[in-house]
Amino acid sequence: MNPFVPREGILVDDYDHVLYKKLGFSRFDEADLGWSDTLKTSKLLRFLDLGAGNLWNYANMGLELAPLDGRVDWLNLPEGGIRNGGTLVVSNTDVVYQWSDKIPSDVPNVNHVLNRARKAAMSKV
Numbered sequence: 001m002n003p004f005v006p007r008e009g010i011l012v013d014d015y016d017h018v019l020y021k022k023l024g025f026s027r028f029d030e031a032d033l034g035w036s037d038t039l040k041t042s043k044l045l046r047f048l049d050l051g052a053g054n055l056w057n058y059a060n061m062g063l064e065l066a067p068l069d070g071r072v073d074w075l076n077l078p079e080g081g082i083r084n085g086g087t088l089v090v091s092n093t094d095v096v097y098q099w100s101d102k103i104p105s106d107v108p109n110v111n112h113v114l115n116r117a118r119k120a121a122m123s124k125v
Contacts, residue, residue: 027082028103091120
């Protein structure tokens with residue numbers, strides 16, 4: 001989906017979500033939010049920043065990507081529809097950075113991730 005990330009750089013787990021579970025990625029209905037300083041209410045409402053048109057496009061794109069047949073049963077979503085993901089920076093066989101989303105849209109600071117990736121790349125030079 002991101003034109004700046006090559007497809008071979010994206011990890012997509014199978015329908016059993018074994019790797020996601022091993023990495024500690026939770027389901028959003030099981031997440032322990034804690035409501036600490038690291039997770040503010042504003043993160044829950046971040047989708048409002050998209051605006052009506054972009055929010056509609058985002059929702060439609062999500063449904064197009066979802067592995068569903070027929071209508072969406074919002075009360076019985078498939079495992080893949082409720083499992084959170086995360087962000088990994090991997091250098092050779094080492095995970096040098098991991099962020100586990102607590103809720104949808106709980107993403108890390110992009111500059112922080114880039115700095116970790118640059119630091120890992122520079123240490124290999």
